[in-house]
Amino acid sequence: MHKILVTGGAGFIGSHTCTALLENGYEIVVVDNLSNSSRKALERVRIICGINEDTGASTSPANSRLVFHECDLLDQEALAQIFAQYEIEAVIHFAAFKAVGESVEKPLAYYRNNLQGTINLCEQMAKHGVKKIVFSSSATVYGVPDSVPIAETAPLRCTNPYGWTKFMCEQIPRDFANADIARSVALLRYFNPIGAHPSGLIGEDPRGIPNNLLPYVLRVAAGQYPQVNIYGQDYPTPDGTGIRDYIHVVDLAAGHVSALKYIDRHTGTEAFNLGTGNGYSVLEIIQAMEKACGCPIPYQITERRPGDAAEGYADNTLARLKLGWIAQYGIDEMCRDAWNWQQKNPRGYENASV
Numbered sequence: 001m002h003k004i005l006v007t008g009g010a011g012f013i014g015s016h017t018c019t020a021l022l023e024n025g026y027e028i029v030v031v032d033n034l035s036n037s038s039r040k041a042l043e044r045v046r047i048i049c050g051i052n053e054d055t056g057a058s059t060s061p062a063n064s065r066l067v068f069h070e071c072d073l074l075d076q077e078a079l080a081q082i083f084a085q086y087e088i089e090a091v092i093h094f095a096a097f098k099a100v101g102e103s104v105e106k107p108l109a110y111y112r113n114n115l116q117g118t119i120n121l122c123e124q125m126a127k128h129g130v131k132k133i134v135f136s137s138s139a140t141v142y143g144v145p146d147s148v149p150i151a152e153t154a155p156l157r158c159t160n161p162y163g164w165t166k167f168m169c170e171q172i173p174r175d176f177a178n179a180d181i182a183r184s185v186a187l188l189r190y191f192n193p194i195g196a197h198p199s200g201l202i203g204e205d206p207r208g209i210p211n212n213l214l215p216y217v218l219r220v221a222a223g224q225y226p227q228v229n230i231y232g233q234d235y236p237t238p239d240g241t242g243i244r245d246y247i248h249v250v251d252l253a254a255g256h257v258s259a260l261k262y263i264d265r266h267t268g269t270e271a272f273n274l275g276t277g278n279g280y281s282v283l284e285i286i287q288a289m290e291k292a293c294g295c296p297i298p299y300q301i302t303e304r305r306p307g308d309a310a311e312g313y314a315d316n317t318l319a320r321l322k323l324g325w326i327a328q329y330g331i332d333e334m335c336r337d338a339w340n341w342q343q344k345n346p347r348g349y350e351n352a353s354v
């Protein structure tokens with residue numbers, strides 16, 4: 001059977017997508033350099049999906065439903081070997097650096113890693129006749145939008161080097177598809193992925209102090225930090241705090257399966273927003289998490305964070321019509337599942353036996 005190559009499959013969105021792929025009968029080859037992820041995530045994907053394969057000598061990797069290669073996309077030789085070893089049908093490309101603040105400090109490292117990784121991947125696809133790719137993009141390519149909801153046709157602009165790498169990386173598979181009419185590309189622009197698998201076995205495990213709102217709120221709820229810093233309460237929104245489109249990571253994972261089916265039937269390039277279409281303010285998120293964990297979450301109002309938009313939520317019409325995809329989970333389920341993950345894994349994957 002042909003396999004789906006998943007780069008960055010041990011990460012937050014990657015591990016949930018691996019689960020969705022396996023549940024839908026796909027066989028997968030995961031490539032991840034583990035720079036910001038854990039192999040334990042994949043062990044737990046196996047548990048969720050009931051894969052108890054003997055990975056010893058009797059089972060060749062080619063026969064396994066989930067194989068893992070610790071490999072950096074910048075290592076062209078190692079990547080070439082993987083493409084030579086398996087019959088790859090399509091690629092889902094998550095692997096990238098993703099911290100906005102770090103990208104401002106180390107822009108060249110971000111451009112080198114994210115762009116070169118994508119180029120190397122497309123090069124191997126070309127060499128091995130692999131024609132389909134789903135690319136992990138971000139609503140960050142809309143920068144500070146002129147209006148909401150944001151449609152795929154909105155102007156693209158970015159406010160930091162991370163965002164620009166997503167902007168530029170979208171163009172690489174797009175031109176790769178332009179060069180061969182048999183190729184097909186889905187660019188998935190994620191809004192704000194939160195939540196965790198309902199099992200509590202896989203979830204978001206940021207290293208160091210989290211940059212994003214939800215992981216930070218979780219740590220405050222768990223008593224690891226004293227309070228949430230709300231970046232500005234003077235935005236032109238009903239309660240003055242920033243509004244975002246939070247989406248359950250399980251819904252996002254399902255969107256990848258829909259996109260894979262879509263590019264199987266269509267050629268060329270299409271960009272899709274993956275968001276619920278609903279916006280929630282920072283204060284509303286704190287309230288929803290208080291409800292989920294049953295404890296107060298202290299906060300203080302601080303300065304605005306440079307580059308932040310007041311408001312951003314998706315027009316998801318295209319994903320609904322073309323992918324047949326729609327988000328199933330609401331904000332309460334997102335907070336419930338995130339809290340379940342936090343409670344079961346207070347230190348993430350660190351020190352966990354499996």
Ligand code: UFG
Nearest residue numbers: 138139140191211212213214216229230231242243282308
């Ligand atoms: N916020 C706080 N306090 C925090 C963290 C965030 O008040 O400690 C606020 C932000 O100002 C913003 C909202 O919470 O209003 C969400 O912030 P996040 O950092 O969680 O998410 P962003 O919308 O800024 O960015 C995220 C990802 C990007 C991605 C983008 C897509 O970090 O990688 O969504 O829109 F590109």
